[in-house]
Amino acid sequence: MFTLMMSAPALAQTAGNVATGKLAFLQCQACHAVAPGGPILVGPNLAGIVGAKAGTRPGYFYTQALKNSGITWTPAELDAFLANSNAVVPGNKMEFVGIPSPAIRADLIAYLNTLH
Numbered sequence: 001m002f003t004l005m006m007s008a009p010a011l012a013q014t015a016g017n018v019a020t021g022k023l024a025f026l027q028c029q030a031c032h033a034v035a036p037g038g039p040i041l042v043g044p045n046l047a048g049i050v051g052a053k054a055g056t057r058p059g060y061f062y063t064q065a066l067k068n069s070g071i072t073w074t075p076a077e078l079d080a081f082l083a084n085s086n087a088v089v090p091g092n093k094m095e096f097v098g099i100p101s102p103a104i105r106a107d108l109i110a111y112l113n114t115l116h
Helices: 010-013 018-027 077-085 101-110
Strands: none
Touching: 018 101, 077 101
16 A cells, blocks of 8 residues: 655645635735736735746845745745745845744645746
């Protein structure tokens, strides 16, 4: 018998409710726009963020820590960053306490994955 074991981050990236994620994004919209070609606010525009290389959005001033992180924003990387951004990229400038709930992070990532 074959049993599939998944870690919590892997499990979080496989599920997620887009509608709930859109509601969770309300806490993010003060700093991030999501419309393609939309404005840069306090943080970079997040349209198309899933699959993008960290620190490369034109027009936004990133820290060297984020530019040099080598991260590509996969669901797993987003999950870790949304849980604790300073642990993932020490020295980044995102003033954010993190989202402790894996389910809410999964929902938020599902929503972000719809933004192209």
